[in-house]
Amino acid sequence: xxxxxNKDMGVITRTVAxxxxxxxxxxYECPFCKSAFKLKIAEMKDNEKAVxxxxxxxxxxxxxxxxxxxxxxxxHVTQIAKNYAIDMINKNAGKIIKPLKKENVxxxxxxxxxxxxxxxxxxxxxxxxxxxxGASKIFCA
Ligand SMILES: [Zn+2]
Ligand SMILES: [Zn+2]
Numbered sequence: 001x002x003x004x005x006n007k008d009m010g011v012i013t014r015t016v017a018x019x020x021x022x023x024x025x026x027x028y029e030c031p032f033c034k035s036a037f038k039l040k041i042a043e044m045k046d047n048e049k050a051v052x053x054x055x056x057x058x059x060x061x062x063x064x065x066x067x068x069x070x071x072x073x074x075x076h077v078t079q080i081a082k083n084y085a086i087d088m089i090n091k092n093a094g095k096i097i098k099p100l101k102k103e104n105v106x107x108x109x110x111x112x113x114x115x116x117x118x119x120x121x122x123x124x125x126x127x128x129x130x131x132x133x134g135a136s137k138i139f140c141a
Pocket of ligand 1: 030031032033034035056057058059060061
């Protein structure tokens with residue numbers, strides 16, 4: 001059977017909204033040292049331009065922000081994309097095949113954790129990092 005749906009499938013961009021923790025922070029994970037830290041969502045825009053590169057507060061290495069997404073975030077986005085594809089297939093091939101079942105996507109919510117909140121003395125941005133790393137060793141993201 002040829003998939004008619006393919007013809008209609010362009011590149012679909014969807015915005016997935018994530019909720020921060022109760023202080024408005026969102027979790028990132030360093031791709032180099034695998035340490036988790038949190039940044040304030042409201043401060044992730046600089047002069048209305050979204051931040052594209054961040055520094056790890058622990059090892060100071062920098063990469064594009066997409067490399068700092070946690071496994072949970074990537075899985076969540078993948079699942080939403082999968083369900084969307086299933087919707088498309090069911091819509092286009094529903095009369096030919098049995099509708100595919102979608103997997104439930106749990107709501108991505110941030111948990112409040114025990115990290116310490118820091119404020120950068122230069123740019124006044126906020127960061128949550130594990131306290132035992134020591135305030136003097138924390139890099140500004
Ligand atoms: Zn790191
Ligand atoms: Zn700073």
